[in-house]
Amino acid sequence: MTLLELSARVLGVVGVMLVVASLVFVGPRRLREMRTNIGSRLREAGPAVAVLGGVLAINGFIRDVSTDLSQLIGVRITSTIHAIEGAFVGQIQTVASPALTTYFSNVYVYGYAFLMLFPLVAYLAIDDQRPMRELTVAFILNYGIGLLCYLAFIAYGPRNFMPDVVEPLLYTHWPRAQLLTSEINRNTNVFPSLHTSLSVTVALMAYRTRDAYPYWLPVAVFMAGSVAVSTMYLGIHWGTDVVAGLLLAVFSVAAAIRIREFGDRHDGIVRDRVDEFADRLR
Amino acid sequence: MSSGRAGVTRRKLLAGAATGAAGASAGCLDRLQALLGWRGGGQTTLRIKTLPADADPYGLRLARAVGEWLQAAGVDAQVIPTAEDELRRQILVNHQFDLFVGRTPDVPREPDTLYSLLHSTGVLAPGWRNPFGYSNAQVDDLLQRQRRATGQDRRDVVATLQRTIARTQPFSILGFPETIRAVRTDRFTGWERANLDSPLGYLALEATAEAAASPRTLRIGTTYQQEIQNLNPLSVRYRDNTILTNLLYDPLGRTVGSDRIEPWLADSWEFERRGEDLRATVRLRPNQRWHDGEPLTADDVAFTYGFIADTSAADADGFVPVPRYHGQASLIESVRATDLRTVEFAFTDCSETVARRALTVPILPEHVWQQRRRPATLGGVDVGGQVTEALVTKNVPAVGSGPVEFEEQPSSVELVLSRFDEHFLHRTDGGTFPAWMDGGLPFQQLVVQADVSDGILVEAAADGTLDAAINGIGAETVDRIVDAPALDLLTRPSNSYYVLGYNTRRPPLHNYQFRRVLGRLLDREHLADAVFDGYAEPAASPLAGTDWLPSTLEWNGDHPVLPFLGSDGDVAEERLQQAWQEAGFRYEGGRLLKR
Numbered sequence: 041m042t043l044l045e046l047s048a049r050v051l052g053v054v055g056v057m058l059v060v061a062s063l064v065f066v067g068p069r070r071l072r073e074m075r076t077n078i079g080s081r082l083r084e085a086g087p088a089v090a091v092l093g094g095v096l097a098i099n100g101f102i103r104d105v106s107t108d109l110s111q112l113i114g115v116r117i118t119s120t121i122h123a124i125e126g127a128f129v130g131q132i133q134t135v136a137s138p139a140l141t142t143y144f145s146n147v148y149v150y151g152y153a154f155l156m157l158f159p160l161v162a163y164l165a166i167d168d169q170r171p172m173r174e175l176t177v178a179f180i181l182n183y184g185i186g187l188l189c190y191l192a193f194i195a196y197g198p199r200n201f202m203p204d205v206v207e208p209l210l211y212t213h214w215p216r217a218q219l220l221t222s223e224i225n226r227n228t229n230v231f232p233s234l235h236t237s238l239s240v241t242v243a244l245m246a247y248r249t250r251d252a253y254p255y256w257l258p259v260a261v262f263m264a265g266s267v268a269v270s271t272m273y274l275g276i277h278w279g280t281d282v283v284a285g286l287l288l289a290v291f292s293v294a295a296a297i298r299i300r301e302f303g304d305r306h307d308g309i310v311r312d313r314v315d316e317f318a319d320r321l322r
Numbered sequence: 323m324s325s326g327r328a329g330v331t332r333r334k335l336l337a338g339a340a341t342g343a344a345g346a347s348a349g350c351l352d353r354l355q356a357l358l359g360w361r362g363g364g365q366t367t368l369r370i371k372t373l374p375a376d377a378d379p380y381g382l383r384l385a386r387a388v389g390e391w392l393q394a395a396g397v398d399a400q401v402i403p404t405a406e407d408e409l410r411r412q413i414l415v416n417h418q419f420d421l422f423v424g425r426t427p428d429v430p431r432e433p434d435t436l437y438s439l440l441h442s443t444g445v446l447a448p449g450w451r452n453p454f455g456y457s458n459a460q461v462d463d464l465l466q467r468q469r470r471a472t473g474q475d476r477r478d479v480v481a482t483l484q485r486t487i488a489r490t491q492p493f494s495i496l497g498f499p500e501t502i503r504a505v506r507t508d509r510f511t512g513w514e515r516a517n518l519d520s521p522l523g524y525l526a527l528e529a530t531a532e533a534a535a536s537p538r539t540l541r542i543g544t545t546y547q548q549e550i551q552n553l554n555p556l557s558v559r560y561r562d563n564t565i566l567t568n569l570l571y572d573p574l575g576r577t578v579g580s581d582r583i584e585p586w587l588a589d590s591w592e593f594e595r596r597g598e599d600l601r602a603t604v605r606l607r608p609n610q611r612w613h614d615g616e617p618l619t620a621d622d623v624a625f626t627y628g629f630i631a632d633t634s635a636a637d638a639d640g641f642v643p644v645p646r647y648h649g650q651a652s653l654i655e656s657v658r659a660t661d662l663r664t665v666e667f668a669f670t671d672c673s674e675t676v677a678r679r680a681l682t683v684p685i686l687p688e689h690v691w692q693q694r695r696r697p698a699t700l701g702g703v704d705v706g707g708q709v710t711e712a713l714v715t716k717n718v719p720a721v722g723s724g725p726v727e728f729e730e731q732p733s734s735v736e737l738v739l740s741r742f743d744e745h746f747l748h749r750t751d752g753g754t755f756p757a758w759m760d761g762g763l764p765f766q767q768l769v770v771q772a773d774v775s776d777g778i779l780v781e782a783a784a785d786g787t788l789d790a791a792i793n794g795i796g797a798e799t800v801d802r803i804v805d806a807p808a809l810d811l812l813t814r815p816s817n818s819y820y821v822l823g824y825n826t827r828r829p830p831l832h833n834y835q836f837r838r839v840l841g842r843l844l845d846r847e848h849l850a851d852a853v854f855d856g857y858a859e860p861a862a863s864p865l866a867g868t869d870w871l872p873s874t875l876e877w878n879g880d881h882p883v884l885p886f887l888g889s890d891g892d893v894a895e896e897r898l899q900q901a902w903q904e905a906g907f908r909y910e911g912g913r914l915l916k917r
């Protein structure tokens with residue numbers, strides 16, 4: 041199986057999950073409404089989503105360059121992390137069983153991708169587009185700060201630091217998953233855990249939107265928890281990375297709310313200025 | 323009176339007090355200084371650098387085991403996983419390290435290969451030329467003498483050399499791993515005969531009827547991405563593995579069997595000794611061409627030998643030799659092309675056996691490499707390093723004269739080579755050669771694919787995407803190979819061994835007594851079991867497994883010269899304490915002090 045086939049499989053599985061979740065959590069009524077309102081909603085959320093897309097594209101584009109740059113200017117912190125937490129991840133792996141490994145591998149790959157994408161669908165399906173804008177801004181902050189951390193710190197994950205204590209369970213269970221993960225990230229980029237920070241971001245947003253999606257909240261929290269644990273269980277991240285990811289998520293959501301509110305207050309002003317400017321051009 | 327006396331007294335007192343204070347303070351400072359000189363310098367700290375587990379199946383595990391033994395011995399030891407490029411820079415170029423765990427270049431186990439690895443003239447040189455910074459007058463002398471001596475004399479010299487190396491430990495051997503491969507036999511057979519570390523191995527393969535029916539493509543996989551991305555036979559590499567460049571470039575002679583060097587690109591050679599002078603006349607095979615169609619002549623050969631001795635331009639200051647071929651270059655006095663097919667070599671003071679080793683350098687086309695004499699630049703900017711374009715170019719596409727030629731590099735993880743039909747193996751008028759070379763390569767195309775892990779490689783071989791997974795497979799993946807019905811497991815002892823390298827430029831590693839204690843902190847038998855899972859042999863000499871090994875260095879369940887200071891992987895406190903003390907080091911309260 042090549043990378044392409046693997047990506048197709050992930051897209052297929054996540055697609056099915058999205059369809060099922062949309063029917064269950066969003067419901068046919070809101071989905072029908074969404075079809076009629078999608079234009080105006082996209083216009084409202086559009087700019088933030090476009091910036092998010094841009095950040096992702098840049099991230100993908102400069103990944104190799106930034107890894108090389110990181111080798112030059114980055115601080116090596118693997119030993120420090122190890123000094124902080126020791127063989128904690130090895131402790132987690134003592135409960136390993138084939139069933140758990142299968143579960144966490146699937147959570148790490150499919151569950152995570154689903155967790156990232158479903159809120160975008162769910163928040164597009166409600167009238168209030170504020171959660172959508174908050175979520176995208178929070179995603180942008182997560183990625184941007186994460187990228188800076190990857191530039192500033194060089195750290196190898198536990199599987200690459202103490203292979204005698206920590207098994208690379210994802211790759212022993214499913215070797216070809218590494219085709220995908222190595223395409224998405226480099227093995228020196230583990231601090232903080234973006235898997236954790238993005239998942240927790242989704243869970244925090246689920247809490248904020250519990251009125252619109254009451255059943256999504258417990259599911260999102262459970263899945264975010266699973267993703268965070270999976271990164272350690274699979275030997276990919278340190279406990280320290282996960283804690284840092286958690287803090288990054290809290291910060292990103294808090295900041296995103298402020299930014300959205302600031303944007304709402306000044307939305308009119310900016311629009312007026314732009315109109316004025318356009319008038320003068322005419 | 324009283325007042326006068328009192329005045330005197332007061333004056334005296336004051337004066338006395340002043341002198342006393344000065345005296346007391348001077349005495350105190352002296353004492354303080356004297357005592358400070360005796361103060362201990364804190365705990366000895368050592369950093370061990372190696373590749374992360376993603377890049378090498380054993381390096382990090384070995385380093386971690388060594389780190390634990392060092393900790394047990396009172397050293398503050400830390401393992402630092404480091405990316406391959408960075409390791410090459412830190413260890414082989416800038417010599418910024420205390421200890422490293424890595425693999426030596428894959429060269430035949432032959433005494434003269436130790437020359438460039440350990441001769442003191444390589445202390446400042448980049449690459450695998452004495453990265454340890456080891457300098458030992460006796461070893462230099464023995465390395466020189468083994469080049470001249472013949473017969474039993476040479477045996478004795480080489481035995482003494484090995485014993486001295488074992489005693490002084492410029493590096494400690496952690497084990498000779500077996501190369502683990504997964505092959506399938508539906509399209510190509512003969513794998514068990516083939517030594518895939520040598521291009522000759524590929525000649526021994528045979529295509530089955532199934533492979534013959536389709537386009538004959540042999541697909542092999544490796545985890546060494548650099549192998550595919552960098553086709554420069556001269557570059558400095560941390561993992562010095564040369565299968566592909568060996569297929570793309572031909573040397574005058576190749577090692578056949580264990581240590582016999584036979585004519586390859588050369589049709590024949592004749593050695594002649596006149597007094598001290600050793601000369602050789604080498605005759606090339608007729609009508610040879612480079613992959614780009616240019617004729618290959620004796621001038622290219624003469625150029626190559628001049629080039630590996632100095633890749634810089636004639637008007638540049640100093641020399642920029644090729645570290646990888648320093649051993650060979652140092653055997654040669656001069657090389658001259660006398661006609662299109664004849665080259666005359668004059669050697670330095672050495673025997674014919676050793677001189678033949680000089681003929682194993684890959685021959686380069688002058689019309690390509692002559693332009694690479696300029697200083698290496700970064701985006702057109704001279705970075706001021708003592709390095710030429712020749713040493714840093716990726717050399718893609720490669721133009722050689724070997725049995726395969728470069729076809730394309732569709733991505734950074736795939737390389738397509740094709741059979742070079744003009745090669746002497748594939749022509750009827752290529753001169754004479756022994757029967758085992760007959761027929762040449764059994765494929766039209768060789769596709770080499772790099773994957774991120776050995777697990778993926780083995781899966782790709784199992785489902786038929788690859789015919790063989792040839793490189794970088796660790797013992798942990800053996801079960802996958804055994805469990806796959808389509809795959810055969812092949813193992814073969816490697817010439818490249820894992821070492822714990824010491825930077826002998828730095829204290830306390832400059833002290834051989836210190837290195838000897840470190841050498842005794844390694845339970846190599848335990849490593850062979852626990853890390854290599856039995857797929858490695860412990861050894862006390864780089865020439866282990868050859869008949870050069872003296873009986874005093876034979877492995878007998880433990881290192882014959884530096885037995886482990888404990889048992890079953892655990893260091894024994896009492897023996898450790900004694901060892902440090904005997905070596906002249908202070909070991910107190912479980913800490914090894916700096917002084």
